[in-house]
Amino acid sequence: MYVPALLLFGVFIVYPLVRGVGIAFTNWDGYTDNESFVGWANFRQLLTDSVFHTALRNTLVYGFGCTLLQQVIGLALAIALDGGGRAKSVARAVIYLPVLVSPVVMGMMYYFLVQYDRGALNDVVTGLGFDRVAWLSSSTGAVVIIVAVNTLQFVGTSMIIYLAGLQSIGTEINEAAEIDGARGWKLLRLVTIPLLKPAIVSSVIINLIGGLKLFDVIQVLTGGGPGYATQSVSTLIGRTYFGQQAAGYASAMGVALFVLIAAVSVVLIMRMERSGRTS
Amino acid sequence: MSSADINRRQGRAGQVVKVVFIVVAVLAQLTPFYLGVTTALKPATDGSSLWLPPLSGVTFDNFSTAVSVGKLDWALQNTLLVTVASTALVCLVASFAAYPLARRNTTGNRLVILAVLGMLMVPPLSILVPLYSMLSSWGVLNTFGGLILVVTSTHLPLAIFLFTQFTRSLPVSLEEAAAIDGAGLLTTFFRIVLPSLRPVMATVVILTSTSVWNEYALSSYINSKTEMRMLAPAVASFFSAQGNNIGAAAGAALIGLAPILVVYLFLQKYFVKGALAGAEK
Numbered sequence: 001m002y003v004p005a006l007l008l009f010g011v012f013i014v015y016p017l018v019r020g021v022g023i024a025f026t027n028w029d030g031y032t033d034n035e036s037f038v039g040w041a042n043f044r045q046l047l048t049d050s051v052f053h054t055a056l057r058n059t060l061v062y063g064f065g066c067t068l069l070q071q072v073i074g075l076a077l078a079i080a081l082d083g084g085g086r087a088k089s090v091a092r093a094v095i096y097l098p099v100l101v102s103p104v105v106m107g108m109m110y111y112f113l114v115q116y117d118r119g120a121l122n123d124v125v126t127g128l129g130f131d132r133v134a135w136l137s138s139s140t141g142a143v144v145i146i147v148a149v150n151t152l153q154f155v156g157t158s159m160i161i162y163l164a165g166l167q168s169i170g171t172e173i174n175e176a177a178e179i180d181g182a183r184g185w186k187l188l189r190l191v192t193i194p195l196l197k198p199a200i201v202s203s204v205i206i207n208l209i210g211g212l213k214l215f216d217v218i219q220v221l222t223g224g225g226p227g228y229a230t231q232s233v234s235t236l237i238g239r240t241y242f243g244q245q246a247a248g249y250a251s252a253m254g255v256a257l258f259v260l261i262a263a264v265s266v267v268l269i270m271r272m273e274r275s276g277r278t279s
Numbered sequence: 280m281s282s283a284d285i286n287r288r289q290g291r292a293g294q295v296v297k298v299v300f301i302v303v304a305v306l307a308q309l310t311p312f313y314l315g316v317t318t319a320l321k322p323a324t325d326g327s328s329l330w331l332p333p334l335s336g337v338t339f340d341n342f343s344t345a346v347s348v349g350k351l352d353w354a355l356q357n358t359l360l361v362t363v364a365s366t367a368l369v370c371l372v373a374s375f376a377a378y379p380l381a382r383r384n385t386t387g388n389r390l391v392i393l394a395v396l397g398m399l400m401v402p403p404l405s406i407l408v409p410l411y412s413m414l415s416s417w418g419v420l421n422t423f424g425g426l427i428l429v430v431t432s433t434h435l436p437l438a439i440f441l442f443t444q445f446t447r448s449l450p451v452s453l454e455e456a457a458a459i460d461g462a463g464l465l466t467t468f469f470r471i472v473l474p475s476l477r478p479v480m481a482t483v484v485i486l487t488s489t490s491v492w493n494e495y496a497l498s499s500y501i502n503s504k505t506e507m508r509m510l511a512p513a514v515a516s517f518f519s520a521q522g523n524n525i526g527a528a529a530g531a532a533l534i535g536l537a538p539i540l541v542v543y544l545f546l547q548k549y550f551v552k553g554a555l556a557g558a559e560k
Contacts, residue, residue, distance in 0.1 A: 001468070002376035002391060005435055012432035013398055016406035016413060023408055030412065077304060080297045093547055094305050097312075100539050100550065102493035104511040108518050108532040109311035112318050112329055112525060120314050123328040152307065160554045184293075213402040216495045220515050234404035238500065247408050254405035265400045 017258065023251035030247030042252035051228045052253065055236040058143060059260070062150065062232055063211035069151040070207045071200065074158025079188075081159070082166050092163070096156035103153060107220035110149045139229035142222050146230055149217055154210060158203045165199030166192070201272040205265065212261050233257045315536070318529035341530030349517030349531050350505055357502075358492060358510040361427055366488045368431045369438050373483065374476055376435075377442030378468055382451070392443065398436040403496045414501055421504040429501065430491055438483045441556055445479035446472065482553040485546065489539065510535050 024042055028035040046052050077095060081088050098106055113120045114135040122132045136142045169192065177191045193200070215234040218224060224231040224239065231239070233253055241250035314329050321327070322338040346352050380388050410429065411420070419425030449472070457467045492510070499512035508516075514535045518528045543550060 001379045001464075002439075004372045005376035005395075005439060006391075008372065008428065008432040008435060009394075009398055012410065012429050013401055013406065016409040017401065019409035019413070020406055023412075030408065073304075076300065080301050088301075091301050091305050095308050096551065096554075097540075097543065098308060099554070100489050100543055101536055102495065102511045102514075102539075104493075104495055104515045104518075105532045105535045106311060108514070108528060109315040111518075112314040112529065113311060115525075118326075118329060118525065120310075120329040123330060157554060160551055164555050209400065213404070213496075215404060216511070219495075219499075220518065223519070234402060234496070237404045237407055241408050241411070242500070247412070251408040254408060257402055258400075258405040261402055261405075262397075262400050 020251045020254050020258075023248055024255050026248045028247045028251075029245040030241055030250075031245065035248075038248065042249045043256075045249060046252055046256060051231070052233075052236065054228055055231040055233045055253075056256075058230060059212055059214070059232045059234075059257075061143060062147060062214045063208050063264075065147045066151045066154070066211040066214075067204055067207040069147070070155050070158045071203060073151070073155050074203065075162050075193075075196075077155065077159040078162030078166055079192075082163060092159070095159060098153040099156040101153070103150075103216035104220050106153050107149060107217040110145075111221060114145055136222055137226055139226060142226065142230045146214070146218055146221060149221065150211065150214060153217070154207065157206060161199050161203040161206075162196065165196045169195050198272075201268065205268050205272070208264060208268070209261060212257075212264065233260075312536075315529050315532050318525055319533050321526055323524065323526055338526075341526040342534060344524075344527040345517060345531035345534055348521070348527070349513055350508075351510070351513055351517070351531060351534050353506055354508050354510045354513035355534075357423070357507060360423060361430060361494075361498075361509060362488050362491045364423070364427045365430045365434065365491050366484055368427065369434045369487045370480060370483055372431070373435050373438035374442045374473060374480070375468070376439050377446050378472055380439070381443045381446035382454075392440075395436045395439050403433060407497070407500060410497070411500055421502050421507040423507070426498060426502050426507075426509075429497060430494060433497070434487050434490060438487060441479055441483055442476065445476060449475055479556070481549055482556045485549050486553045486556075489542075489550075492539065 023035075025037055025039060026035045027038045027041075081092050081095075112118075116122065116132060116134050116137070119135070121135065125131070125133055134141075135145060173191065173195065174187070177187055182190055213234060214232050215238075218230055218232055218235050222230045224235045228236070234257065237250050237253045237257070240246050240253060317329050317332055319341050320337045320339075321333040322336065322340065325333060325335045327334065380392055414420050414425050414429075417425070453471050453475075454467050457471055462470065494509055495511040495515065498509040499515065502508055503512070505513075514531045517531045521527050
């Protein structure tokens, strides 16, 4: 009964993955029939290509930077918004809303905030008596903005996971900890966070895989620019394939991206298994 | 301990910090939506700050420009078709696959489940080159069939996983009774198993349809023709073409946003349930 599913996976995911490895060892341009085997040349090029290095570094910054911020803010929001009450439930719904919106649409609406000439943020800056800032023109600034936009868009996911985690801890444990004198930071560090470990692991995995795949919001907000400063490996693959007709090289990047995400996921899942067994 | 109890102990200062934090977070999350609305409702001649509401009169021209120039009406139709078809296929194929996986705990089936979870790690862009060239050689770029099958495949893993988990929690007694009455495998599946999957079906439908509705990374390449484009690629390319007409761009963004917002308002608790189900992998 799982034959239809396996057939779809085979044709549209597994075959392309395998074929992608094959293409990565060729100099194919993606259009003609000229395709010859070039051995490890594309992978050697990855090691020396500074544009790819920028994209790889950005991918790691997007992945780990967003994940870290999302855990800190998401947990703080979950603690602040735990419990009943109409106001809290409205706040939770608002904070979760961007998760469902297309990153393309979120990216555009944030563009109205950070753009140079009519951007809302620059209205505040000039209102305070400073000069307009070209937020998206500096490499660092643009990377920081992409991290911030993606963090805010998906912080709701972590918040929801931590809210469920907090509810599963239950009241007795907190009461017992308080009787033992644990409060505030101490309660959080010694009791809440250790008990939230399963929630932390699943939230980290979801955010990390999402961040390492980042594509949509970069395309909309900066198109990978200025220059190549905000490219992720994902956006660079599209540009290398269609912009430079270097299908072989783009495929090598695809293989590298898959290996990166698979390695990170496997390490995390193994840690999750271990923590699941000990707790 | 109730949250009221915690609050009392934390004292007033802690309480104030908490309220300020929540208010700041809510306002931060609402800011892009607010700017989108003010930008979309202002005529091109209104050069006032985007923080201000449209004081010199409200216009709806931006929406009509977005629809007529950006061809968002076509994109909406295409997206609706692809979303409905892929979601239906995902539900059918995934629940079908999940039944034996949930009921027969063999080594082979455990390997299949691992393989399915492994599919979740494949980033769409990592298979762009071979996928695009394969679809191109089949002549199915810019067709609904090709896109629907691709999107269905990328959304299957999570659905199979959720269905498998849920099917395991169902009692087998009904299926055994059906078998005694002589019902075959397919009859049992369609008459007994499928109807009892309704709660998890709602979750899968919501997760899949929102994600397909927003699909951009692969569809922007494999259905790039204006007549065949999905909504997110259409909105994005309208935006890059109309860079200086931010009013129309905002109109396009809001048109892309509206359907999701309406559904979210009515089905909020299912979305939250779906998010959690997806997290418990």
